[in-house]
Amino acid sequence: MTGVALAATVTLVLLVVWADRELPSGEAPGDVVRVGVVEGQSVSGYLQASQEELAKLTDPSAPAAGDTWALVSLRDYAAPARVAELMSGVTVAQVYARVPLPATRTQVSRIPVYVMPGDVASGMLNAALSRDQEQAEYMRLSRALTGSGRNETRLRAAYESAARTAAEEAAAYRAGCACVFAAVVRAGPTVLDGLSARSGVRSVDPAPEVHQLDRTEFRPPLPEDTGTADPDPTTGVVPSGAAASPAVPKPSAPVAPALPTRIPSSIGTPVTSASPENSGGESLPAVLPSEQGIAVPSAPDTSPVRERSGPSAGASGGGSGR
Numbered sequence: 636m637t638g639v640a641l642a643a644t645v646t647l648v649l650l651v652v653w654a655d656r657e658l659p660s661g662e663a664p665g666d667v668v669r670v671g672v673v674e675g676q677s678v679s680g681y682l683q684a685s686q687e688e689l690a691k692l693t694d695p696s697a698p699a700a701g702d703t704w705a706l707v708s709l710r711d712y713a714a715p716a717r718v719a720e721l722m723s724g725v726t727v728a729q730v731y732a733r734v735p736l737p738a739t740r741t742q743v744s745r746i747p748v749y750v751m752p753g754d755v756a757s758g759m760l761n762a763a764l765s766r767d768q769e770q771a772e773y774m775r776l777s778r779a780l781t782g783s784g785r786n787e788t789r790l791r792a793a794y795e796s797a798a799r800t801a802a803e804e805a806a807a808y809r810a811g812c813a814c815v816f817a818a819v820v821r822a823g824p825t826v827l828d829g830l831s832a833r834s835g836v837r838s839v840d841p842a843p844e845v846h847q848l849d850r851t852e853f854r855p856p857l858p859e860d861t862g863t864a865d866p867d868p869t870t871g872v873v874p875s876g877a878a879a880s881p882a883v884p885k886p887s888a889p890v891a892p893a894l895p896t897r898i899p900s901s902i903g904t905p906v907t908s909a910s911p912e913n914s915g916g917e918s919l920p921a922v923l924p925s926e927q928g929i930a931v932p933s934a935p936d937t938s939p940v941r942e943r944s945g946p947s948a949g950a951s952g953g954g955s956g957r
Contacts, residue, residue, distance in 0.1 A: 670706050670842045671854025678860045685840040689831060692841050693824045700824050704845040707818045708837040708855045714813040715752035721835050730755055731817040731855055734807040741804055759808040766805035773798035817855030
């Protein structure tokens with residue numbers, strides 16, 4: 636009995652040690668790493684800090700680094716073919732897109748990518764279908780308001796405006812619009828440095844601390860963002876029903892296929908389709924709702940966001956920092 640108890644104790648210790656070694660150093664279950672620009676941070680400061688981080692990564696005197704995840708922000712919105720051209724030779728995991736309508740902060744869609752530019756175009760078609768559904772829902776809510784009171788009139792106008800916006804977004808996505816403004820890539824330091832010098836690329840923000848995409852939140856700046864990141868970039872909030880509170884936004888449906896945990900393929904390499912019928916595993920959120928936009932928690936510094944949140948946030952400092 637003593638021998639059995641001793642063997643069980645040794646087995647338990649080995650299992651604990653093995654499980655601990657499975658986690659990257661400094662990363663605990665539940666942590667979420669945030670990469671990008673934060674609320675209250677100047678976009679110019681973020682771009683400068685990203686450039687400095689990339690310079691450190693490519694410094695010959697620095698320890699050799701392997702392939703690294705990085706957030707790439709573009710100078711202008713780009714169509715799928717242009718994105719494929721800009722990211723040529725780089726492994727792309729996902730892109731971020733939104734329809735740039737005048738005076739409207741439209742939804743940001745995350746589109747998983749395995750083959751460029753086909754998956755970007757497919758993700759846009761999925762986004763168009765989602766916007767079609769939103770338009771129909773907004774019109775249904777508008778028709779449900781039959782009264783002529785001040786509040787109902789205001790709600791009806793809000794729903795109709797949201798329906799028009801959704802219709803414009805759907806039409807733009809269906810036409811393969813120039814809507815992509817950022818990408819998440821994986822490459823070595825030299826390749827990332829070369830990518831940053833390409834025309835059309837605004838910044839390359841390396842994130843060597845990222846080990847799992849499903850535990851990372853990327854927050855790229857929009858091409859038109861030049862000042863300070865807004866706490867809430869929404870220009871118009873749509874009510875979430877015919878009930879009382881017009882301040883509650885209507886959530887949007889997911890767009891784009893699920894993102895498996897495996898590393899995506901290099902551009903142009905045929906791989907298993909990421910379509911919903913072929914995807915396995917748990918689906919990840921594919922849309923940043925319009926009410927959230929690019930707004931993020933505040934941080935006092937001007938460095939790219941490296942913030943962890945979750946059960947171990949207190950243990951790791953709970954704030955931004957490398």
